Amino acid sequence: MxxxxxxxxxxxxxxxxxxxxxxxxxxxxxxxxxxxxxxxxxxxxxxxxxPFGLRGLSVPTVDSFDRRSLLAPLKGRIPDREIAAATPWTKEDRRPGGHFAGIDFYLDQIDQTRWPFRLSHSANPMPAxxxxxxxxxxxxxxxxxxxxxxxxxxxxxxxxxxxxxxxxxxxxxxxxxxxxxxxxxxxxxxxxxxxxxxTDPEFTGYFAQVEFADPSMLDPGHHDTPGGTYIFDLPDMIRMVEFDGGAHHRGEPITRDHLQAVLRRISGANIELTAIAHVTTWTDRAxxxxxxxxxxxxxxxxxxxxxxxxxxxxxxxxxxxxxxxxxxxxxxxxxxxxxxxxxxxxxxxxxxxxxxxDWSRAQVSLMRPSRSAQALRTIVRDLIATPDGATYFAERVWGVSVRYDLGSDHPLVGRSVPDFELTDGTRLNEHFRGARALLLDFSGVEQLRALADRYRDWITYVPCNGKDLSGLYALFVRPDGFVGWASDQPVDEIDVARVLSQWFDTARHVGGAPAQ
Known part of the structure; x- marks a missing residue:
């Protein structure tokens, strides 16, 4: 057989x-x-x-989608009204840039000048x-x-x-x-x-699409109460957190009566649910x-x-x-x-x-309905309301702070490469479509082009006659868009070979032919 x-x-x-x-x-x-x-x-x-989150996709994620020609089709699927609806309870002219434990920080408080080369022109965090x-x-x-x-x-x-x-x-x-x-x-x-x-969970979270007998009994938006937290998105989406030790996550199926009882405990309103269309549960298990x-x-x-x-x-x-x-x-x-x-x-x-x-655990600690947690929450709210605080939290929430430790003190190494605007009218992200490593030449001399051609099995040479270069001479950028090496001064073949050998087996092939 x-x-x-x-x-x-x-x-x-x-x-x-x-x-x-x-x-x-x-x-x-x-x-x-x-x-x-x-x-x-x-x-x-x-x-x-x-939509999830005030700014669902972080800067590195938006950059990744842009580099692979995925950002435009994604934006095409998300109507402006849905993006605006990501924060339907916001009535102020000020726009939130994100939140920490439900405490908003606002765009007009964020000092983006503190992030030189770290916030891409094309990558703004966006709901999705x-x-x-x-x-x-x-x-x-x-x-x-x-x-x-x-x-x-x-x-x-x-x-x-x-x-x-x-x-x-x-x-x-x-x-x-x-x-x-x-x-x-x-x-x-x-x-x-x-x-x-x-660490094990402290709460059960609920995300449900429901029908209310009278939705006007709930105010839309984010609400912290002695019983927990609830967020009501008009007309029928409800999110809730109840500190019950995660007892109802992945247990028995969630019934209408159970969900209604939880909402009443948290909101304090004698609200009636007439039906549940969909419900899912989650916890803070980390x-x-x-x-x-x-x-x-x-x-x-x-x-x-x-x-x-x-x-x-x-x-x-x-x-x-x-x-x-x-x-x-x-x-x-x-x-x-x-x-x-x-x-x-x-x-x-x-x-x-x-x-x-740990960032998630810190948020949970501020959401507890205890008096000590609420006192700490008040202090954090005051800090977030300052420019320094808003900028710090935006840096973390937006992913601007993401950096790999690659053993270099250069401010760009280990970070997502900026989407440089080039003098030929293109932006750097357009050169990542093929998912290859790039050698960026800011010097304008022929030496780097010749070196790049020698190692063309692994890298693509990009002459960067850019508009915002700040003294850069050359960058090696990995296929994932993160800077693996940067130089502010002239380099030679030994420098380039050393850099590439950290990531690729350059001894196998040089210039398209097996090494002898």
Whole structure:
């Protein structure tokens, strides 16, 4: 009896959410074969169509979408009225730039001059909804030729030092690598034996689309009460937080009577719900994988880290994982990676996740209904109302503070490269469409062009006769758009070779031919 050989892919990805799809696009763009396995058949729900956060997508995320020609189609799916509706309760002329534990900071208080080269011309944080993000990424994945299988739940993972075998539904798949992007309850994480540690929940959060007998009994907007917190978005969306230790998350199905009782306790209003269209629950459980890679299995997104969704930073963190991992895994598959390149994925991304989990815990501590928490909340509110405070919180919430420790004191190294305006009428982000590393030449001399041509297997040369350069001579920018090296003075071949060898196996090929 002949047993059919399972189909083989360079990379198997569990999960077709935004993180899994973005990673799939990055890998396929880099010439890898990819299969995405998704357990659900219907990815669209009314809750996913709701905008998340005052500024849902961070600056690094918007930059990433712009660099891959995804920003324009995403904006095309989000009407201006929906973007405005992200803060429907705001009646003031002042516009909020985000929040910390529900305390708004305002755009007119933020001093962006403190962020030289750190806020892209094209990347302003923007509200978005999960359905639009998913649709744009699905379209791009299909356009690139990514294989996606829906309605198949990963049930088992078996890995060797050469490949990975995945059982999903009644089928088996083989790949060189497996990346778990399958959410906070990740089957990949559990079956592959990753550790997962952190702090347990203090509350249950609810996000529901409901029908009210009399919606006028609730004031729209954000409200902190002795019973918890609720946010009412007209006409029918309600968000609530009740400090019950997370008792009702993923327990029995949420009934109308239960949701109504919670809303009454929190709001103090004798409100009546006549129906529930959709409801989901969440908690402030904050857990982090002890490692992001075990052999040929990796984690990204909520599979690697979970925390309260307050502020929408979880999605941005996950998309950053995908952008960071994609080019490194592709270089490893193609044999072009410098030794240890894949290990830099955890080294760069896990500390950032630790920071964001603590940021989430700090917000929860201010939301507790205790007297001490409310006293501290008053102090934080006063601080946020100052220019220094608003600027600090915007820097963190917008992602402007994101920086990898790459061992350099240069202010650009480790940061997302600015979207320089060039004298030929283009912007730098337009040169990232092919997901290649760039050598940016600000000097205008022929030496760097010749050096770049010698290493054309790995980099694209970009002459940057820009308008806002501030003394830069040359930059090496990784395929994910982060600066790996910067120089304010002339460089030679040794400098360029040293820089490239940190990221690529330059000994294999030089100038398109194998090294002798």
């Amino acid at each position: 002949n047993v059919p050989t399972p189909p083989y892919y360079d990379v198997l990805i569990a999960g077709a959410g935004p993180v899994g799809l973005f990673l799939a696009c990055e890998l396929q763009l880099a010439g890898c074969s990819v299969l995405v396995i998704e357990q659900t058949s219907e990815l669209s729900t009314p809750l996913k169509r709701a 909804d999960l359905e639009s993000i998913g649709a744009v990424l699905t379209d791009r994945a299909e356009e690139l030729g990514v294989a996606i299988r829906y309605g198949m739940r990963v049930s088992d993972v078996s890995a060797t030092d050469r490949d990975v075998t995945v059982r999903a539904g009644e089928e088996t798949f083989r790949g060189g690598w497996l990346v778990g992007c399958d959410g906070g309850r990740s089957v990949v994480r559990k079956t592959a034996g990753f550790g997962f540690t952190g 857990y982090l994988a002890t490692e992001y890679r075990r052999g040929r299995v990796l984690l990204a997104g909520d599979a690697a880290h979970i925390h309260s969704p307050l502020g929408g930073q979880g999605l941005n963190l996950g998309l950053g994982d995908a952008m960071n991992l994609g080019w490194k895994l592709a270089a490893t598959i193609h044999g072009n990676a410098a030794r240890g390149l894949l290990e830099t994925y955890q080294r760069e991304r896990r500390p950032l996740a630790e920071q964001i989990l």
